[in-house]
Amino acid sequence: MGGQGVRDELYERLRAYEGRSAAVAGIGKDLVNEPMIRHWCEAMGDANPAYAGPGAVAPPTMLQAWTMGGLSGHTDRGEAYDELFGLLDGAGYASVVATDCEQEYLRPLRPGDRITFDAVIEAVSERKTTKLGTGYFITTRMDVRAQDEPAGTHRFRILKFRPAAASPAGAGAGASAGALARTGTGNVVRVGARADGRETRGKEALGKEAQRIGSELPGDQRGRRSLRPRPVINRDNAGFWKGIAAHQLLIQRCGACGTLRFPWLPGCNACGSPEWETAEASGEGTVFSYVVMHHPPFPAFSESDEAGPYAVALIELAEGVRMVSNVIGVPYDKVRVGMPVRLEFLRTDSELELPVFRGSEG
Helix, strand or coil: CCCCCCCCHHHHHHHCCCCCEEEEEEECCCCCCHHHHHHHHHHHCCCCHHHCCCCCCCCHHHCCHHHCCCCCCCCCECHHHHHHHHHHHHCCCCEEEEEEEEEEECCCCCCCCCEEEEEEEEEECCCEECCCEEEEEEEEEEEEEECCEEEEEEEEEEEEEEECCCCCCCCHHHHHHHHHHHHCCCCEEECCCCCCCHHHHHHHHHHHHHHHHHHHCCHHHCCCCCCCCCCCCCCCCHHHHHHHHCCCCEEEEECCCCCEECCCCCCCCCCCCCCEEEEECCCEEEEEEEEEECCCCCHHHCCCCCCCCEEEEEEEECCCCEEEEEEECCCHHHCCCCCEEEEEEEEEECCEEEEEEEECCC
8 A cells, every 4th residue: 555644646546437437338249159159168178068059058157258359359448448557557557467357147148149248447446565566456347238138247357566676686576576577478468668777677687587597407407598487376276286396297086076177176167076186197198289389489488498489288188188288309390289298397497397298209
């Protein structure tokens, strides 16, 4: 917060936007349709029979998907939303991270439904200080209708913040926040350049941290200057990362129906049971699907530490679950669907070890 007794004039200006429209009379670009439902279910591994065949409905969690503008965006966004962001950007709060969302479902969505929506800036918090930096939480509420009937509500919360300054040594919480703010991975979406040089200093500090870590790596990895982003570890996936630290790839097994699942979830998506145990994967798998990343360049993900292309694959483990990881050991243009792969653990720096898969061209 701004401190007891200290008037936050910017906050007073931001609060004036509460209740103003963020989108008016928005129209979904597509009717609710079976192909999108199928693609969603395949990506999520959701085989619920309610989402296929005659009388199918859309998964409730697709609520926001029908309102999204795609690469071409929407033309119905309210001026107040852009004004609010411009005000924050101009005050130096130019970075943004999505924090959470809440959804309420009022009626099932069925193929053929026409989706319309309105959105409002529901709340602006007082100034808050987080590990990422100092800023304001913005909550937007979207009211979704299907065939002009209320279908659900989607609340989306972001933090518009000014990244924490790096410490003189380029380490500590400030350096970590700067690294996250500038990689653009995970939740961090955008970082604005600053005329006072704050972003430049952050990059210099990050480079010094990379040099320090590089001196602590095994000989064949020294000299690398690029750091991979830190994974987000929470109470739902902490056991997975504990297993990685012990060189075990752990997947969850439902304690009620025995269904295996990945990624880690608090409950079974087959029967809903919250009871579970772990099973160690064999490490054998095949490439189920893959993409080759050309842009934006991320040297940290390249084996050579150069900003060249690298392969990201959806690996189907021998146990039947799938996970996203890097394919190493073969040129990016030699990765193929069906290629056999084997689990390895890659130490990227002194604090981070990740599961990757080594491919075989044979």
